[in-house]
């Protein structure tokens with residue numbers, strides 16, 4: 001560890017040192033040791049300043065000479081025996097590996113060995129008769145042919161043929177004669193050996209055939225066939241199949257790490273990297289700690305991530321980097337044996353949970369090394385972003401499921417896409433809505449606006465009430481678990497989930513109102529226990545403006561298209577911190593980068609809760625809420641408030657199509673009658689002109705007048721009839737919403 005000595009304030013100089021005297025600046029080097037004290041002061045002329053080094057007034061400078069080292073002298077003290085022993089203790093390797101000493105680990109290794117080798121044995125056992133034996137039989141004729149040709153080549157000394165031919169071509173008669181003579185002698189001798197061996201072999205074969213017991217005969221045939229079969233096996237088709245898949249796992253050496261740093265240009269001409277501790281195994285990978293050359297930083301290594309991975313000959317998804325708090329140039333690498341993000345983290349533990357305390361962190365997933373990652377939604381809003389089909393909804397839903405299992409948490413769930421993913425939340429949610437299209441007299445967008453307005457009023461009320469509560473109940477003016485669970489106070493933790501939020505934000509009539517409300521809630525509400533979780537597949541400024549994005553303290557980005565989008569979701573500066581969600585692969589489902597939920601940022605492989613799992617958990621959550629009496633709002637079947645007096649505005653807005661600028665009054669009336677027959681059913685019976693009068697009368701109090709508008713008639717031609725302009729409705733609704741919000 002580096003120690004930094006902070007010296008105290010400068011002490012007063014001794015009295016005599018206070019009197020300063022001008023010393024002449026010597027142009028020539030002074031002889032050492034300096035004896036200025038007794039030397040007569042030389043005459044000083046203007047322009048001939050001289051200085052003496054060392055300063056005779058500085059007692060510590062005594063004996064210094066020009067060019068001497070400025071480093072403090074290296075004084076080597078002999079280490080004490082204790083230090084010496086401690087040093088040796090650190091570097092000594094244990095006699096037995098760690099797993100031998102720990103009974104748990106011994107048992108685990110034993111179990112693994114039995115499982116591994118029995119599987120391998122079984123794998124080959126059934127292949128022996130079914131695969132390997134037929135293969136041997138098929139290859140044995142080729143093996144026999146290879147063997148006999150090899151014998152033939154040996155007998156006739158074919159290996160010397162090339163030399164003999166070469167001497168013929170060179171017309172070197174002497175060498176040719178010498179080689180021929182040698183070949184004749186060899187062939188004669190080898191022919192005799194071959195003939196005798198064949199005769200002996202045939203005799204033995206005949207004897208065996210006639211006299212040997214069956215088992216011996218069978219053994220001989222098996223041995224011969226196996227031998228020929230092995231000899232006849234093609235070089236590119238091994239006889240034995242592999243019982244295990246070999247991952248690209250190699251031993252990582254310091255040479256490879258140095259090579260990678262050189263390739264990534266992280267070393268300098270004069271300095272390479274250093275290894276403050278030995279390379280070792282860490283889980284399913286290697287842990288390497290390096291000190292970069294002086295002046296290089298962790299951020300430099302981060303920028304060179306891909307080049308480092310290439311230098312180590314691994315995929316970028318296998319290389320993880322951690323900062324070291326002790327030095328800016330120290331980097332800790334974890335090099336996984338294989339891409340850990342492609343390994344699913346498994347089912348959510350919420351499946352086995354009877355209830356959750358939402359005030360405490362709950363399991364959300366694991367990191368790249370399999371360590372649990374706990375999530376919390378207290379005092380924050382969360383933005384989830386990703387391209388479609390990466391697990392955005394599933395990861396957000398796991399958080400909402402945890403909230404559902406705490407019966408004291410109020411849930412407000414809206415899904416802009418009306419997918420099946422959130423339907424089961426109708427069992428527990430206080431307010432819920434799907435999609436943006438009005439159906440059966442119910443406009444989900446208006447329902448969201450009302451829910452958010454209701455919540456805004458609640459948040460404002462909570463601020464007042466919390467500051468008015470007596471000190472013994474609310475000591476710090478903040479929401480506490482006790483206050484949130486006190487039914488009389490009615491301030492439960494609340495989680496607002498808006499999936500595919502861009503669908504609501506881009507709504508032609510209510511989009512602006514929803515944006516304002518969400519901005520307010522995401523910014524102000526978490527402090528009184530109301531958290532907002534928005535998710536979007538379009539985090540750009542048009543679909544999800546930065547004024548809303550910036551209010552989220554926590555961000556979670558699954559795979560996105562580019563590092564720009566990753567910055568948009570995770571916030572400015574995240575790329576510089578090494579967070580780039582565009583590097584995640586398509587196969588990394590449910591995997592994302594989390595920032596701002598805790599002090600640490602990093603990878604989360606979220607737990608999986610399928611639709612069926614969510615259903616099971618929500619059944620349990622509903623039962624829990626029924627027992628505790630906390631089922632409320634939509635889930636409890638409580639009718640939403642009676643229709644407001646100005647509901648005609650929302651209804652008219654709901655029945656206008658997105659691209660319709662002007663619509664005839666009679667068409668609007670017909671649509672209204674279909675949309676909410678209980679309210680407008682009678683209007684349908686009116687004549688064309690009376691319909692227009694009816695609508696005009698209903699809209700007049702809100703400053704909307706009808707006029708002649710152009711539209712298509714049934715026969716395909718056009719006509720001018722009385723009608724409304726869509727923009728008038730939008731203006732009236734926006735103004736009304738604003739007034740309501742301001743109240």
Ligand SMILES: Nc1ncnc2c1ncn2[C@@H]1O[C@H](COP(=O)(O)OP(=O)(O)OP(=O)(O)O)[C@@H](O)[C@H]1O
Pocket residue numbers: 344345346386387388389390391392393394395419537589590591605606607608609
């Ligand atoms: N944690 C996970 N583990 C394994 N697979 C997952 C995980 N989360 C999601 N998936 C898989 O990814 C698929 C897509 O998930 P999800 O519907 O949440 O994506 P999305 O980003 O919301 O897509 P869309 O934008 O189309 O709704 C799921 O059907 C599921 O199979």
